[in-house]
Amino acid sequence: MNQLTDTGRRAPATAPPQVARLRRAISLFFALDGFVFAGWVVRIPAIKEQIHASAGALGLALLGVSVGSVATMLLTGKLCRRYGNHPVTVVTAALLSLSVALPPLTHSALHLGLVLLLFGAAYGGLNVAFNAAAVDLAEAVRRPILPSFHAAFSAGGLVGAGLGGLLAPQLSPLCHLLLLTATGLVVTAYAGRVLLRTPGPTATGQRPRRDGTDAVPGRGRAAVGRTRLFVTLYGLITLCRVVYLGYALTGLGLANVFPVAVGGAGALAGPHGVAVASTLGYSGILLGPPSIGFLAEAYGLPGALTTIAALAALAALLGRVVGRGRVGRRGRRRAPC
Known part of the structure; x- marks a missing residue:
């Protein structure tokens, strides 16, 4: 204790x-x-x-x-x-x-x-x-x-x-x-x-309750920090125009995004949440290459890769919204009656 x-x-x-x-x-x-x-x-x-x-x-x-x-x-x-x-x-x-x-x-x-x-x-x-x-x-x-x-x-x-x-x-x-x-x-x-x-x-008996009522000081700030990391890395990926630096930032972003996403899904819904997050991730692996191929044939490779940047920006925005919602819900739970 x-x-x-x-x-x-x-x-x-x-x-x-x-x-x-x-x-x-x-x-x-x-x-x-x-x-x-x-x-x-x-x-x-x-x-x-x-x-x-x-x-x-x-x-x-x-x-x-x-x-x-x-x-x-x-x-x-x-x-x-x-x-x-x-x-x-x-x-x-x-x-x-x-x-x-x-x-x-x-x-x-x-x-x-x-x-x-x-x-x-x-x-x-x-x-x-x-x-x-x-x-x-x-x-x-x-x-x-x-x-x-x-x-x-x-x-x-x-x-x-x-x-x-x-x-x-x-x-x-x-x-x-x-x-x-x-x-x-x-x-x-x-x-x-x-x-x-x-x-x-x-x-x-060490596992914290998922409803957030046992939050300790600084825990909410840590969640906000992970969300900011998610947004910052994805923002860098979408803005970078240098090819090699872009590849490096893409790898850096993906390396951090997946653990954060899986961790958030597991915290919310346990193994089922991890399974859903993993299924969506591997579905992207399955559907991504042929989709980019079709888009590249229709609009060219730069246009096809632009869709990835747009989806990354959307994911960053959703991460920001979800992060604010979680922090807001914690604040309401801790407010005195």
Whole structure:
């Protein structure tokens, strides 16, 4: 329990050991996700040659990853509510590790697409489950730790891509992806044991109430700060005209927007909110490239990319409105009768 200091303010709570263990374990799952996915992407050219697929057939087969992810995310939200975020994280991580070894066993674009549906389902399910677990932990410690988990995902992706580039000339796709499977199962067994044995934030009683009535001083200002970050980054993206700087700002903006959006959705609606936010995000990944292609053909590439800037500005405006609404509602709840 927090104690009052001499100044009358409430001292920050000391994180119990299980919080640190959970944070490390969840970070490992984020890193594993990026590592496995990047390792698979490196071997796509070799798989294309193996199945003798045209560029169009390969594109349709690769669509299986996005379709499988989007189709599974809302279901995963329901499973998390029923069985808990931690068990679903462990199961989907094991499925992802096993399914990544299947593409080298296929011999046609159709078979590859079906296999990638399974891979995408495991990938999407894992993303919902570990994001929900991360949101719960962030609420328990009352600190903005979600970006650190997504940094672990990026680090895992960098390692997976770099290692894949080194191994590609030395190993066949099957041997390489089987190595990913073995690595994934080892990490899942180690981090999963921690996840399953360590009580979650709800069980330890540290999770704050979602109605905001237990708000502590400065918590509302932190929410406003995240919203300002969201607006500022998106504003920079829409105004920048220098190509390389624009790419850098786009990456910086997306890296911060997704954790903030998922965290807000999880705070409002738990695993279901995380599932909805993830589904919308991956639907954008699924629909974005063909939409930009059609727009570029009709209006040119600059005109097509302008729509992205316009949508980014709209998202920033909505974030501002939502942030003000949440702060206003907190103020009304705290006002004396």
